Amino acid sequence: MPGRDARASPEQAIGELYHACYRRLVAQVYAFTTDLTEAQDVVQEAFARALARPRGLADVDNPEAWLRTVAVNVVRRRWRRRKLLDTILLRDRPVARTVVPAPGPERADLRDALAGIPATYREVVVLHYFADLPVEEVAAVLEVPVGTVKSRLSRGRAALAERLGDYRDQGTAPGRAAPRPEGPRHRRAAGPPRRWHVPELETRLAHEREDLLDAIEQPPLERIGARAAGIRHRRRARRAGVALAVVAAAGFVAVRPWSTDPEPPPVAVASPSPGVVYTDAGITINGLTGDGYIDPRGWITDVEFTDPDNGYALVQCRAGEDPCPASLARSTDGGITWRLATMPPSAGAPLDITAFPDGRLVVAGYVSTDSGQTWQATTRPNGPTTVIGKGQVPRLGDGGVEVWSSMYGNRGELVRQPPGMTVNWVAGAPTATGGWWVGGTGDSGPAVAVTRDGGASWEVHALGAPGQTAQVSVLGDHVYATVLGPDRQITAIYMSTDSGQRFTRTTSGPVTTPGGLAGEAVPLLDGRLLITGTDQKWYLSEDDGRTFTWADGSLPIVGPIVRTPAGYVAYDLFGSDWAAFSADGSTWRKLQVN
Template sequence: MPDLSTRLARERADVLDAIDQPPLARIGARARRRRRQRHAARAGATAFTLAVAGLVALRPWSAEPKPPPPVGNENQAVAPVYTDDGITINGLSGTAAAVPGTITEVEFADPDTGYLVAQCVTGDPCSPTLARTSDGGHSWVTTALPPIESDPDLLLFPDGRLALGGHISADEGRTWQAAPGHAGQPAAAGRGQILRLRDAVEVWDSGYGYSGTLATQPGLTAHWLASTPTASGAWWAAGQVDGQAAVAVTRDGGQTWKVTRLAVTGQIAQVATLGTHVYAAVLDANGVIQAIFHSVDSGATFRQTSTGGGSVAGDLVPLLDGRLLAVGTDRRWHVSADNGRAFTRAEGTLPAVGALARTPAGYVAYDLFNAGWAAFSADGSTWRKLQIN
């Protein structure tokens, strides 16, 4: 009897014999015919390509022209850069717009949208002018202003409206109407309202303008009020309590205030914030620093970092790298890497500057080069010179 492997081999052969085999000859012939068709098609395509190339060579105007290589503008202005110690100012990249008078206030609602007020010196017959930009200060459009008080504040509201010298604009300063006002004692600044310091802390509304004196004052003799709230909505005020410097903060629009006495004698106090970091500077009447305090917990507690020295013109600027920037009364830039304990002067090519000021979208530098120029920065480190003067 054949063994198992022999029987399996015979049965496999029987099964294969029983299966109808495909027509291999016909399949092979079909494959050869398709190969011949593909070869012919490629040959035809090559011939067509050569014919077209020859036609294009004879008729070059029928071919799609290649774009010319880019040509550099030999007259394009290269913006100068002024820098030192991590502070950079990008200069003018074109022709600056002219505005009569001197730039007295600049406010930016966001990095692109900004406004400035230019006023004439005493005895000059020109009228105050408002200019606005929508491209970050590269180009400006000027608008004539109605009669306004001699030194008005330009106020930017969260809804985009403007207030200036008793007038309200709902169309980016193109037209102005007298603000109706609404004298009262509001409990707090609500939606679309801001706080402003004159003789006392006031509430201003984007529709009414002046809306009355805040019912609950900060609890100190206020000499300074932040021009804009922090990212969390807190408003800071600074002044004196019993002859000593103090700061106060409200986190509910002015309904309640927390006062912190700094236990240092000074004429003026001011606050600068970045995230949870809060700096409080105590100055004398000439801007000379008497003390600097630092908080890392949003102002819950303060630690004194400096006992004085140097001076401040305008606002302090906390930088993203942890340093503190200030402009001194010497019209130079100064930075501190130890929370205000000591400042070093930035040299390099940085120009003279008059003062720094907070604006809703960042900071403004005034009187650059001792020539009335202004610059804007969203972070205090990189500045853009505004193309208007």
């Protein structure tokens, strides 16, 4: 429901990681490949494997370290395969190998020089200077002592300087290559000490790091998603092959007359025919796949997706219409097909859904642990609660931030509210690092606040612009704060690139196009900002909210966009009760329930 929270979906969390960590990971993996194209490919493979996991990286303590480990393992496997192939090809017919000499000072290139020094030196140099990791983290990545890293850094710099001619030795003419620096077992017998120009080398490494990061190309997440879909398909094919072999060996196919699946059959099955596609300015809405949609009486009033496949839609009659029973529909394939679930006894109370990643959902004071088939009444709130614990989420209540549990529903107000603030908006999902944002007003006007420790403390940011409230949108370490005035006019937009530590105003005055913001802003993976206006149009900004351009094309009129646990939901599509879901804000699926 608009303005409330649940846990981030695996795909959403990986999307934020992809936005925040991709280039850094490529720079780290480059230490093991010395080939930028291959480094990018294996990092994309790591993200695809993460997306292909059923729970994403939700069960991983350090997702970035997991991605780096997978990428490095892919590099090593490919290297072993290439080495084996070389052995096979050269086994019976020796081939003359061509040895490329190390670049001399007159044609020295830093990347060529890096490729020419021992791998143990190259890895620490690239991880420290290109990936910007402190020596302690380099030691953790390579699983060696810190002292070993420091020693290899020193020797790696020396080897690089020799190849680049980046040192001076008393008695050696400038520009002339000098002998390899001796180790402690081979000390120089006489002569003044050799002077290595480390600052000059480090300056070159810093410039090369900037060039490397600029050269890294980050494809859209949709391409990584397609790669993940291929991984999932291959896994299903392997499982199907194993299952088929077992059935063939047994000589029969088991049937299950004893099955007592409590779910009712689908009301309708989607047609395989392709649907209409609506698109403009990089925003795509995939229409219905045919006539296979369910049509309960009423309007879609709430949609929640706990992951890109599993979602719920609540359909109710609106005020002033003839009374009708509310309906709850469930989808397990991203909104293509739906089944009607059982509604809890609601006694005509206003309804909305709170869905949790563990599969439980709360509706009207009842909890379901079996996807909406059976319900149990929740206990009454037991008073204020001190922290947003595991399996709990904050929501907006009458007195500010409340804490909700997948076991018991509403647990009561949070003891520590954001100091000096009246909260009137709570984010739709946590950040990738577990932070929760809220918006409202403070003593000096609109303000936003974040808790990074489950509500034990808050960081409050007074925004300074005139308005009545503020909302927050997050993607990776980019945080946008939107200040809203009367009729939801955008009076200012602020941006942070350090996860909300510092905000900078991007607008010099009120945003006149559109006239008002419907729902919430959506940061896209390509750096743009998507919003829908109170005029029911789609708008995009390429300059962090300074200006917005209407995306017309074939996109239908639309109502508010709201963050859900697994992505975003666009309501009132086509000006009626259709809705659409998107995991990333760019590619949408029109839900086949109306």
